[in-house]
Amino acid sequence: MPADVLPRPSHSVSAEPGGVPRRRTRVLALAEARWAGAALALFLLALPLELAGAPAWAWGPLYALVYAAGGWEPALSGLRELREKVLDVDLLMIVAALGAASIGQVMDGALLIVIFATSGALEALATARTQDAVRGLLDLAPATASRVTAGGGEESVATGDLVVGDVIRIRPGERVGADGRVLGGASEVDQATITGEPLPAPKEPGDEVFAGTLNGTGTLRVAVERDASESVIARIVAMTEEASRTKAPTQLFIEKVEQRYSLGMVAATLAVFLVPLAFGDDMTGSLLRAMTFMIVASPCAVVLATMPPLLSAMANAGRHGVLVKSAVVMERLGQADAVALDKTGTLTEGTPRVTGVHPLPGAALTCDALLALAAAAEDPSEHPLARAVASAARDRGLPLLPASEFTSAPGTGVTATVGGHRVAVGSPARLLRDTGSPAASRAAASAAAMEETGCTAVLVLRDGLPVGVLGIADRIRCDAAATVASLAVLTGGTPMLLTGDNPRAAARLAAEAGITDVRAGLLPEDKAAAVRELERAGHRVLVVGDGVNDAPALAAAHVGIAMGRAGSDLALETADAVIIRDELATVPAVIALSRATRRLVVQNLVIAGVFISVLVAWDLIGHLPLPLGVLGHEGSTVIVGLNGLRLLRETAWSRAAGQGRSGAPAAARQTATVD
Numbered sequence: 001m002p003a004d005v006l007p008r009p010s011h012s013v014s015a016e017p018g019g020v021p022r023r024r025t026r027v028l029a030l031a032e033a034r035w036a037g038a039a040l041a042l043f044l045l046a047l048p049l050e051l052a053g054a055p056a057w058a059w060g061p062l063y064a065l066v067y068a069a070g071g072w073e074p075a076l077s078g079l080r081e082l083r084e085k086v087l088d089v090d091l092l093m094i095v096a097a098l099g100a101a102s103i104g105q106v107m108d109g110a111l112l113i114v115i116f117a118t119s120g121a122l123e124a125l126a127t128a129r130t131q132d133a134v135r136g137l138l139d140l141a142p143a144t145a146s147r148v149t150a151g152g153g154e155e156s157v158a159t160g161d162l163v164v165g166d167v168i169r170i171r172p173g174e175r176v177g178a179d180g181r182v183l184g185g186a187s188e189v190d191q192a193t194i195t196g197e198p199l200p201a202p203k204e205p206g207d208e209v210f211a212g213t214l215n216g217t218g219t220l221r222v223a224v225e226r227d228a229s230e231s232v233i234a235r236i237v238a239m240t241e242e243a244s245r246t247k248a249p250t251q252l253f254i255e256k257v258e259q260r261y262s263l264g265m266v267a268a269t270l271a272v273f274l275v276p277l278a279f280g281d282d283m284t285g286s287l288l289r290a291m292t293f294m295i296v297a298s299p300c301a302v303v304l305a306t307m308p309p310l311l312s313a314m315a316n317a318g319r320h321g322v323l324v325k326s327a328v329v330m331e332r333l334g335q336a337d338a339v340a341l342d343k344t345g346t347l348t349e350g351t352p353r354v355t356g357v358h359p360l361p362g363a364a365l366t367c368d369a370l371l372a373l374a375a376a377a378e379d380p381s382e383h384p385l386a387r388a389v390a391s392a393a394r395d396r397g398l399p400l401l402p403a404s405e406f407t408s409a410p411g412t413g414v415t416a417t418v419g420g421h422r423v424a425v426g427s428p429a430r431l432l433r434d435t436g437s438p439a440a441s442r443a444a445a446s447a448a449a450m451e452e453t454g455c456t457a458v459l460v461l462r463d464g465l466p467v468g469v470l471g472i473a474d475r476i477r478c479d480a481a482a483t484v485a486s487l488a489v490l491t492g493g494t495p496m497l498l499t500g501d502n503p504r505a506a507a508r509l510a511a512e513a514g515i516t517d518v519r520a521g522l523l524p525e526d527k528a529a530a531v532r533e534l535e536r537a538g539h540r541v542l543v544v545g546d547g548v549n550d551a552p553a554l555a556a557a558h559v560g561i562a563m564g565r566a567g568s569d570l571a572l573e574t575a576d577a578v579i580i581r582d583e584l585a586t587v588p589a590v591i592a593l594s595r596a597t598r599r600l601v602v603q604n605l606v607i608a609g610v611f612i613s614v615l616v617a618w619d620l621i622g623h624l625p626l627p628l629g630v631l632g633h634e635g636s637t638v639i640v641g642l643n644g645l646r647l648l649r650e651t652a653w654s655r656a657a658g659q660g661r662s663g664a665p666a667a668a669r670q671t672a673t674v675d
Helices: 030-049 056-083 089-102 106-140 232-246 256-277 281-299 300-319 326-335 344-346 369-377 383-393 438-452 478-492 503-513 525-535 548-556 569-574 587-619 626-648 652-663 666-674
Strands: 144-148 154-158 167-170 180-184 187-190 199-201 220-224 322-326 336-343 346-357 404-411 413-418 421-426 456-461 465-476 495-499 517-519 540-547 561-562 575-578
Touching: 030 056, 030 106, 056 089, 089 106, 167 344, 180 232, 180 383, 220 438, 256 281, 281 587, 300 322, 300 326, 300 495, 300 587, 300 626, 300 652, 322 326, 326 561, 326 587, 336 344, 336 346, 336 478, 336 525, 344 346, 344 465, 344 495, 344 503, 344 540, 346 369, 346 383, 346 438, 369 383, 369 404, 369 413, 369 421, 369 456, 369 465, 383 456, 383 465, 438 456, 438 465, 465 503, 478 503, 478 587, 495 503, 503 517, 525 540, 525 548, 540 587, 548 561, 548 569, 561 569, 587 626, 587 652
Parallel strands: 336 495, 336 540, 495 517, 540 561, 561 575
Antiparallel strands: 144 154, 144 167, 167 220, 180 220, 187 199, 322 575, 346 465, 404 413, 413 421, 421 456, 456 465
C-alpha cells in the first residue's frame, strides 16, 4: 500500500498513562455539532417564553434562529441531492417545517429542525471517532528504532525509513519497530494486539515478530522483512478502513421508502393546490387545503413512529451495560442470523490463571506446598505467567517464603533460592536437560498431558530435580456456555469461534462453551475473510470481539459488538455496539430487544398510516379544518411516541433477556450459575 495512504500520525496527540498516544476528535470541533447545539439552545430559550404567554416578538426571532442554525445544512444538502434528481427526506423535513411555520405551527417546525440537526451531529461524531481510532492504531508502532550499522554500532532512525534487510535491536520493554525475523537473542513478546494470544510468545532465532508488539525481558536482533506501509499493523488499518467504506449502506426500515414517499407527497401537495385552482377555486382556499394536506400527510408521525422505540431500546440497553451507537445499529442487531465470537477477552476473561497443580510422585509435596514454592520463586518477576502463579497462591491464602538470588532468563523462566533450596520455574522444554532420568520422563509426560488440554505447562524444579507441573490458561467466562446456547436459539445456528490462539487452546475453550465450528491460528485478515465468506453465503453476521486484531472483522460484519472493559480503542470505535460491563450474556438480550423493537416499530407504522390515511381522505373528499388536521396529526404523533416509550420499562429488558435463556439447554444455564 502506498505510504501516502497510511501516513505517520502526528505526535501532537495526547498520551494515556501506560498506553500509546491517543487521538480523539472533540465534539465541538465538528461544525455539525456546533450548529446542532446552537439550534437546541435557542429552542430551549424560545419554548418556555411561548408557553409562558410572552409576546411573539420575544420568542419569534429565537425560533427563526433555530430554523437557520439547524436547517441550513440539511437544506443545502437536500438541494444538492435535488440537483442530482434525488429528493431525500432531509429536504422534505425542511419543507414540512417551513410549511408548519407558514400556517402558525412555528414550534412544531422548530422541534423537527432540532431533531434532524441533532441526528446529523451524532452521525458526524461517530464517523470522526471511528477515523480517529483507525488512524491512531499506527501509534502502536514506535516512531523510531535502533538500527544496527555495518560496523556493529547503532543509530536511531524513523521506523518509516526502515527498509527490507535492515537489522534493528529491540531492548526489554520496547515495542517492535517493524515486521521481521529474529536473528539473535531470546525473549517473550506480547503480541495480543495482532494474534489475540493471552500469553507472551517466546521468540528465538528464526521466529517472526510484528510491528507494534511489546518485547519482554530479553534483547532481540531482528531483520526487517516488510516496509512500514506493508506491516501487519498497517494492513489492519487498511482492512478496517476498506471494510468500513464498502459496508452495505445502512438504512432504517422507514428510510427504504422515503424517496417514493417524498416524491409522492410533493406531487400530491402540488395537485391539491393546482387542481382546485384549475376548476375556479380561489387562491386562499386552495393554498389552505394544500397546506393542510402537507401537514397531515407529512412523515413526522412516521418518523416518530420509528425513532422513539429505537431510542427507547437504546436507552434501556445502555442502562444494562450495552452502548448501542445508533438507531440503525439497534435495528440491525435483530437481523443477525450468524454469530462469530473471538476467544481471548471475549469468551474468556483475558487473564492467565492457574488451572492445574500436579506434584510429581516422589516429590513429597502437596498441591498447596508446590504452588507456594513456585509462587515464592515467581513473586519478584513481572512476567504474566509469574503473576498468575503468585496470584493463585495469594488467592488460596498460602504464605510465601522470601526469595533471594533471583534471576530471570527470557524464554526459559526464573531461578531463586527459597527456604534454602534452589528453585527453578519455567518452560519444561528448556529446564528438562537430562530427559533420560525417570524423574525427567515423568515430568515431561505430565507437562505433555497438561498441554494436550490446551494449557501452558510450567515446570517446577527443586535443587535440580522436577517436583511438579503447573497448568496455566485463560479462564472461560462463567456465562459463556449459556450465552452460546442462547445465541444458537436466537439465530438458528451455533456461533463460530475465530481466534489467533493455538488450535489446542481453541479446541479446549470451544468444548467448554459448546462451539463446534472452530477456526484457530488466524491473523486479522483471516478473521475478516471468514466473516466475508459467511456474508457471501447470505448470512447477516454478528461479530463479538475486543482486540485490535478483531477490528477488520468487526468492520466487515453486518453488525459488530466490542467488549468494553478490556477492549482496544480501535475495537471500541469500529464496533457498532459496546458491552460496557463485559457481561457476555447481554449479547443475546440486546438481540432479542432489537427484535422486540422492530415489532413495535411495525405497530407504530400501522397506527401512523391509519391516521394519515383518514386525515388525507377527509381533506381530499370533504373539508378538514386546519386546527382539526393539526390536532389529528399531533395526536397520532403523541400516540406512537408514547407507544414507543414502552421499551424504556425494565420489563422490556427482562423479557428480552429471558427470551434467549428460555431456549438455552438446562446444563448450560446451570454452568453459568454455578461456575
